[in-house]
Amino acid sequence: MADYETILVEQRGRVGWITLNRPEALNALNGQVSQEVAAAASAFDSDESIGAIVVTGSEKAFAAGADIKEMESKTGAEMLDTDHFGAWTRFAAVRTPVIAAVAGYALGGGCELAMMCDIILAADSATFGQPEINLGVIPGMGGTQRLIRAVGYYKAAELVLSGRLIKADEAERIGLVSRVVPASDLLDEATKLSETIASKSLPSLYAAKATLDAAMETTLEAGLTVEKRAFAALFDTADQKEGMAAFREKRPLTSSTG
Numbered sequence: 700m701a702d703y704e705t706i707l708v709e710q711r712g713r714v715g716w717i718t719l720n721r722p723e724a725l726n727a728l729n730g731q732v733s734q735e736v737a738a739a740a741s742a743f744d745s746d747e748s749i750g751a752i753v754v755t756g757s758e759k760a761f762a763a764g765a766d767i768k769e770m771e772s773k774t775g776a777e778m779l780d781t782d783h784f785g786a787w788t789r790f791a792a793v794r795t796p797v798i799a800a801v802a803g804y805a806l807g808g809g810c811e812l813a814m815m816c817d818i819i820l821a822a823d824s825a826t827f828g829q830p831e832i833n834l835g836v837i838p839g840m841g842g843t844q845r846l847i848r849a850v851g852y853y854k855a856a857e858l859v860l861s862g863r864l865i866k867a868d869e870a871e872r873i874g875l876v877s878r879v880v881p882a883s884d885l886l887d888e889a890t891k892l893s894e895t896i897a898s899k900s901l902p903s904l905y906a907a908k909a910t911l912d913a914a915m916e917t918t919l920e921a922g923l924t925v926e927k928r929a930f931a932a933l934f935d936t937a938d939q940k941e942g943m944a945a946f947r948e949k950r951p952l953t954s955s956t957g
């Protein structure tokens with residue numbers, strides 16, 4: 700496994716774990732973090748022994764945002780020319796299902812990183828928000844776009860325009876978080892969920908994620924076409940034949956990958 704300085708990377712069974720590890724800066728997402736997370740996720744993504752990825756932080760902070768100190772002196776041209784947050788596009792594009800296991804602060808870019816994942820599990824200690832308005836900027840890692848798709852225009856607008864932070868229970872109520880668990884159970888719950896997902900057939904997982912992603916980006920009609928094609932393509936896989944035979948024979952599917 701490559702050497703990383705700002706993250707810890709580990710394969711546990713069929714699950715790839717990425718732990719943000721800049722405790723001195725509450726896991727603020729600087730350029731190095733973004734490059735390392737994107738590289739680690741891409742490496743897991745190209746490894747067929749991996750069926751799910753978990754991204755997590757510390758008890759105090761999933762991530763307190765993009766690194767303000769790194770950005771402070773930049774000009775607009777520099778932000779654009781260097782595509783300051785470009786590595787995150789590579790992270791968001793992985794085909795493997797990704798779970799964010801969030802405890803503590805998930806603010807600004809931290810909340811946006813969680814929203815690049817497919818499922819957000821939150822500890823009851825988690826705090827979410829897009830406080831960029833207090834810094835004289837706006838969310839820059841997808842927050843304005845993904846938050847609306849997650850919680851609807853009016854909730855997203857309130858959070859982005861006011862910078863108000865919300866606790867895990869409110870995040871669950873508005874649909875940002877899939878489940879809230881006691882902080883002490885977060886990693887166990889993330890382990891259970893990721894292992895369940897990773898045990899499934901890899902072609903089905905890739906197809907399910909790609910098809911769900913399409914729904915975020917396209918019209919209903921176009922999305923239904925994407926689904927129709929992906930569904931049909933799975934009928935040319937060994938796992939579909941095995942999965943349906945397993946149902947008929949009243950036994951669980953033995954996936955070729957899981």
Ligand code: CAA
Nearest residue numbers: 723724725727763764765766767768806807808838839840
């Ligand atoms: N960038 C850089 N450093 C950060 C940081 C960030 N986003 N968040 C925290 N840190 C650093 C602090 O500067 C501090 O370092 P020093 O000890 O060297 O001063 C260290 O982490 C610990 O932080 P605090 O002392 O502030 O800890 P706290 O418990 O008192 O407060 C907090 C915690 C409320 C999360 C507070 O740190 C905070 O408000 N952080 C910034 C949150 C924020 O505005 N995030 C949005 C960033 S911009 C963005 O993300 C743009 C985008 O859309 C991509």
